[in-house]
Amino acid sequence: MANGQLYTKLLLCKGLGYPLWYPPPIDSLADAYRQEGVQIGDVGYITPRGAFSFVFNICRGADHPINRHFGVPNGFQQLQLDAHAIERVDVAFQPRSDISTDTVKSRRVSVGADLNSTVPVEAGVGIEISCSATLGASLILPHGASSSDLLPLRVFREYILAHAKSWFEFLAAQQRPVQDLNLYLVTGCDKATSWGTAVVAKTTNSGEVTMKLGPTGIAGHAEYSWDNSSYNRGFAQAGPHRKPGEESWGENQCVFLRGYSVAMKSKLKSALTGQVKVEPMKGFSNSPIHASLSDRIPWWSQRSGQSTGADSESGRSNSGPSDESGRPGDSDYLWSTAYHPSAIINDFLLHSIGPERGGVMAFTHDKVWIGAIGAGRVRFPDDRDLLATVLRGGDVIDAGDTVCLESQDHQETRKEASTNPGSPNEDEVDLTVFKLRGSTTAEQSMSQQYFVAAVPPPPVDYNRTELNNIGQRRGVVIEYSDSQTGRLMAATWTSVVYLNRREYGRGTGSTKGTARERAAAQALGLIARGY
Structure with a gap:
């Protein structure tokens, strides 16, 4: 796995948003943008x-300097935010803060002359990190960082529904790669004036990797660099590296992003889900289709028994390119797309739920997976566990040809339904979120409401019956493995369904039948996509 991918997956567990391995604004952007860096509405x-x-x-006019660089989509409409719509915390992170995995230890140290030859002695204070585990990641903020977040997320959600399709058309017209691309609408960010990022990857627990971050005097102002004697087992970078004339620039280095990921079904994805001829399961793992799916479907390799996540407990990681030495190399450019949890969710929505309602676009906010996984985890869940977790704690919103996943606390109606004494038990009713269909005018479409509707469930064994019928027609052996935790009324059942001894679905419920039914539903979803 490339350094940037590993760093991101390790620090996702902090629940602060999406960690950027490379915080500075891209050099080729206009100076008007680079001076401020990432902004809400980007x-x-x-x-x-x-x-x-x-x-x-979207919050700047079409003629604003940052929007004149590339231009704006056809029919662009500026979204004017209220003066109090953005919450800013000037000191969200104290100076010399470190955001690290539990495997990394840090301490303040005096920086020697080798790193600090032109900086006054009183400024020569650095931070040393050490890691004896196989995996570790660290973000150091010498001067701290600020935080900004949009409070009414609903206005951005409605803007996406009205305008997001034109974004993809705009990029395609510019001949930018849009295949399998998730566009990102920023609703929050953490920005700093200085930073250091480091990642450690070793094959064994033997030996400790130590790195020291300290100020370096360059061109009359202090920058930061790493003193690292363990480059064969870790990689570190620091910034910013100011150019002449940029010395007075402030917090323009983005270390964490929060926002909506937006995906549109591409022709390739449509072909994979609807036009590929499915081969018999026997010998399927060696087929060209299997290889293609492994490349394009994020969780396909996991279903085939390969790990897609970085395990910070055991140090195992089997995904992503590596160099010949077997350790992660700085080969980020070999990746066609960057890893993002919301992109995994969007892909699932487009291929599992969207086709049933003609969905061609999906979007998910980072708060969905941040809230679902919680902070303080040792490792970030793999794709299968991520989907299972967020789907248990989220509602799918149907907006015509667009689907999105929202956390269950996104509306008061859901809370009222869950606290109503007369509400059906979760095992007895399927709560589905639909968008009220009103006028098609742009003004009314921007203010459409959502409600939760209780939909009568299908027969209790509907999914299992369908799965058994498919198994009989294809000659596939279907088996269930069941386990129970808790006792009596507090019991929770977990069921795993196997097709020809290969896991195809997993479900939980208060009864074994409910757990099996949910596992079968997940298996049917995979089969419907040609797996």
């Missing part, structure tokens, strides 16, 4: 290198 995408590539800002 539309862009995460590059394979781990940087944010800005395209335009």
